Amino acid sequence: MTRLNDNFLKLRAGYLFPEIARRVEAFSVAHPQLAPRIVRAGIGDVTEPLPAVAISALHRAVDDLGRRETFHGYGPPTGLLSVRQAIAEGDFRSRGIAVDDDEIFLSDGSKPDCSAVLEILGCGNTVAVTDPVYPVYVDTNVMAGNTGAARAEGGYEGIVAIPTSAATAFAAEPPEQRVDVVYLCSPNNPTGTVLSRAALERWVEWARRHESIILFDAAYEAFIRDGSLPRSIFEIAGARECAMEFRSFSKNGGFTGLRCGYTVLPKSLQARAADGSRHALHALWTRRWSTCSNGVSYPVQRAAESLYTAPGRAQTRQLIDFYLGNAALLLAACEGLGMRAFGGVNAPYVWVECPAGVSSWQAFDALLTQGQLVVTPGAGFGRCGEGYFRISAFNSRANAEEAGRRLAVLTAATAATR
Numbered sequence: 001m002t003r004l005n006d007n008f009l010k011l012r013a014g015y016l017f018p019e020i021a022r023r024v025e026a027f028s029v030a031h032p033q034l035a036p037r038i039v040r041a042g043i044g045d046v047t048e049p050l051p052a053v054a055i056s057a058l059h060r061a062v063d064d065l066g067r068r069e070t071f072h073g074y075g076p077p078t079g080l081l082s083v084r085q086a087i088a089e090g091d092f093r094s095r096g097i098a099v100d101d102d103e104i105f106l107s108d109g110s111k112p113d114c115s116a117v118l119e120i121l122g123c124g125n126t127v128a129v130t131d132p133v134y135p136v137y138v139d140t141n142v143m144a145g146n147t148g149a150a151r152a153e154g155g156y157e158g159i160v161a162i163p164t165s166a167a168t169a170f171a172a173e174p175p176e177q178r179v180d181v182v183y184l185c186s187p188n189n190p191t192g193t194v195l196s197r198a199a200l201e202r203w204v205e206w207a208r209r210h211e212s213i214i215l216f217d218a219a220y221e222a223f224i225r226d227g228s229l230p231r232s233i234f235e236i237a238g239a240r241e242c243a244m245e246f247r248s249f250s251k252n253g254g255f256t257g258l259r260c261g262y263t264v265l266p267k268s269l270q271a272r273a274a275d276g277s278r279h280a281l282h283a284l285w286t287r288r289w290s291t292c293s294n295g296v297s298y299p300v301q302r303a304a305e306s307l308y309t310a311p312g313r314a315q316t317r318q319l320i321d322f323y324l325g326n327a328a329l330l331l332a333a334c335e336g337l338g339m340r341a342f343g344g345v346n347a348p349y350v351w352v353e354c355p356a357g358v359s360s361w362q363a364f365d366a367l368l369t370q371g372q373l374v375v376t377p378g379a380g381f382g383r384c385g386e387g388y389f390r391i392s393a394f395n396s397r398a399n400a401e402e403a404g405r406r407l408a409v410l411t412a413a414t415a416a417t418r
């Protein structure tokens, strides 16, 4: 019989979001009269329509494809040069960060990039993630064979979890031990906290000393409004020798359904072959894209490019301001209820501490059954997420306001049981 990839069988069943969906569905079936009241502030998907510039760019690009003179077939596998140039200039060089056009690789999003990068890093690296963590970093490594079996207490054999806690505002510090690859996400999903420049400098220094690679996920960089916080790891001196960055148009441009993102891979980033020789990963990544992909669809690339025009920038900023407004409102609601919360500024997530003695799934169930509010239990993001839940600011204003009000059921419920 044909062999399958056994690594997939190591994946823990009951992945977070299916379990949330299952509980919400069970509640709706049991209480059909309350089902229409449910407010979802769980999954981090955008709710607002695309910026007008992107819609116009899409229409124009579709018309281009309908005329022989402007038709586009296969494009360069790593993206149209004009788009890569707009990105390198708009996101980096205009901000004083040296990035070449050909160090930008367009893709259909960061999630696929997180998975694809393991193709060029191969199997056998020791991988570290922060805890709590965006589950994609872990599961893609399980699939790639970089871990052992799932552990009963959470996580997988062979993957290093770097614990974070309220004591350090959920900012991860470099571990004592050497690892080959570390994933950092800032602004963080799920905690909404942002690594300071000093913290990121410590990470870069650590990675260079150990000859490790930082995979830096900056999907939420556009939410940073505090000018002192780094939006790219390449703002840190020395990062070009130890880091690769993941960017996405999903959260800043609302492209979750359109699908576009990019990676920045500096030509100076190297890794070692089995025979000990050093090689630039840039050549491998280029080859990977030429062989395995024919790139991002033409209309989608044009839509991404439109975000870099002056009106595109203004519209994107407005969109993010809107979600930041929701985040501020949710954070204020938590504080008003005397609940300890992190994030909510420079990020679209609020990370809330459960009342004393309440687990994250208990808080989830209480909010669902008593308040018809869906949040994401922190335990689903790792052991250090236990005792917390995440509220997403990706919602309509009315829903964000309502979510803020309904959080009160949690404090009322715990007051009643005391």
Ligand SMILES: *Cc1c(COP(=O)(O)O)cnc(C)c1O
Pocket (backbone or CB within 6 Å): 044, 108, 109, 110, 111, 112, 134, 185, 189, 217, 219, 247, 248, 249, 250, 251, 256, 260, 261
């Ligand atoms: C939403 C998100 C992304 C973006 O993923 P896409 O595949 O580009 O939609 C990347 N990283 C994190 C942590 C996210 O939450």
